[in-house]
């Protein structure tokens with residue numbers, strides 16, 4: 001199916017697979033933790049034990065692999081488990097380049113883990129390719145970790161250019177593409193080696209599963225280390241969660257396109273609002289990385305935007321307090337719209353401005369979303 005049909009078709013039918021034994025349209029959930037050995041002492045299906053493999057993971061892994069145009073994919077118990085697996089496949093003494101502004105929990109983890117494991121990390125501004133180039137240590141740099149658009153300022157980085165820089169020093173480029181989703185950007189086709197997703201977000205899309213995923217361009221030695229890391233480290237999903245994820249992915253294209261439309265329209269309205277200082281959204285011509293985003297992202301600029309409210313931190317918190325349709329919660333990429341005063345959750349040392357509200361645009365009626373925001377902005381001024 002992957003050669004003939006477009007991504008929306010592949011997703012809607014989860015590659016069109018029908019269960020061979022029962023002709024079920026939807027793949028069954030295998031709860032078994034173990035698989036029986038044949039009398040010849042072999043495992044005829046390749047499944048041995050569910051900490052390593054479970055047939056319930058396969059359809060979601062194969063679909064994600066097709067959407068990202070990779071050669072292999074693996075689900076993990078969370079986005080963090082997927083990201084951590086990549087770093088833990090490095091060796092002591094290796095050097096990593098990571099973005100200054102990136103998913104906060106991962107940045108926190110990376111900072112302390114890298115010291116413990118004696119992996120050196122430079123946090124650089126990845127929108128500045130000269131700065132990335134200057135930070136490269138040929139022979140030592142093994143990984144460039146990028147995120148695009150990056151949480152929560154939504155800076156877009158040039159994946160193809162970063163891939164060239166990585167390749168020149170024999171390093172890998174891994175991209176956290178959670179916010180772009182395979183609908184808007186396919187980093188592997190731009191030269192990245194590994195794509196990471198918090199599948200908790202857009203891929204599942206319904207705020208009811210914690211999940212992560214990695215997709216690789218080639219199943220090389222580094223990938224083999226990651227496979228081992230998951231099967232031995234045990235960061236696997238439960239089969240029921242994997243089935244829920246596949247159900248969510250069937251509507252991925254539809255959800256992402258709707259959220260892109262709404263987010264762009266809301267960003268344009270918010271930019272005109274007298275109580276708004278600045279709107280950060282890759283789809284706005286006023287956004288620093290707009291041209292790159294227009295080139296690199298296809299079909300939209302994503303469902304995430306941030307608003308800097310006039311009047312500073314207290315004004316921003318007051319706006320978040322006054323919405324009723326938008327829900328005050330962390331996370332993103334679900335069908336319901338969320339609003340969050342980001343500095344409050346990131347705490348000490350955050351690079352996020354205190355007046356910033358992060359908006360995850362859901363699939364509700366766009367005008368309802370606008371009226372609710374507008375009322376909160378007017379009332380808290």
Ligand SMILES: *Cc1c(COP(=O)(O)O)cnc(C)c1O
Pocket residue numbers: 078079080081103106147151176178179197198199200201210211212332
């Ligand atoms: C949520 C998120 C993660 C972490 O994923 P979990 O599934 O919460 O572990 C990593 N990167 C980005 C961009 C995220 O939004």
